[in-house]
Amino acid sequence: MTTPNLTAAPTATADITAVASGLGGALWLLGAAFLGLLAIYFIGIDQGMVSVFGADLHVHEFVHDGRHFLGFPCH
């Protein structure tokens, strides 16, 4: 939810590889951020206001109660 460069000290370098130990560490952080946002998109938003599966509603209906409970706008 937070962009990496805003969390680093203003005087320190904001480069993600500076705080992660090397490329492997940076990839773990980027991968986690990407997959995390992707999962939240499918649990909360897909097949609602926007949809990658067209008019199909299987994902929407399966997580229906969770979507309401988590506060996402739902049908």
Place this chain on the structure above:
Amino acid sequence: MERKFVLRGIASGALAGLFSFVFARIFAEPVIARAINYESARETAQAALDRAAGRPVTPAATELFSRTVQEDIGIAVALVVFGAALGALLSVVFTLIQRGSGRHVRPRTLAVLIAGAAFVSVYLVPFLKYPANPPAIGHADTIETRGSLYLGMQIVSVVAMVLAVQLGRVLSRTRGVWQASLLAGLGYLVVVGITMVLLDPVHETPGPLRDPGGRIVLQGFDADDLYLFRLYAVGGQLILWGVLGLVLGPWAERALKQSGRPLVVNRGTAPAPG
């Protein structure tokens, strides 16, 4: 270390989602069941009114999953996966802050502080403007508007929180932590308060359904159930973010200890300002 933090974040989040599911299954699902009963009764009553008036009747939606699947499995999967996703994102933020500006704070305290700030900015403040709604509330044709408004409120709130934390850190150098925290908090409240006033309100709670003669054929949505649903929704999020922060913090500390790294960098020995 990044790999350990991320994996432990995902596991902590999945556990938090599981706890939140147990809470939701016991407390929120009976309210959801009553809301769905109301929704069905309303559709039936509306169809009867439409038939009587000679209007076309909207066909009832087909059910893809039974209520049992939705209330036992669907919501469990949704909350555990959502929790794991939050855990992944929180571990990224935690890793970056713990290496940088948060290196003077004990990691387990830092994890709880980040989880708390995230709970307030990602969920609680947007909820105050656009609260969670049970089934039966919300028109299908306004989903895009409501979705955009909610997302917009979330983005403003999170950006304002990040800026407020930065402001607090800058101010604390000259004014001390107490005054800096109060001023930063006030700044956050002013920004989200103005945003709440500017963004369009959403009023979609169904009122009473009347026949052409004005007689009430079905009462409006139960106010107590609406209150209970929203209360439990906040409770479920509190469990989600609370368990996540409280489990990830000590677990990340153990990883740091095992690798022989210092938990806290003392201010005097800090290599860079911040």
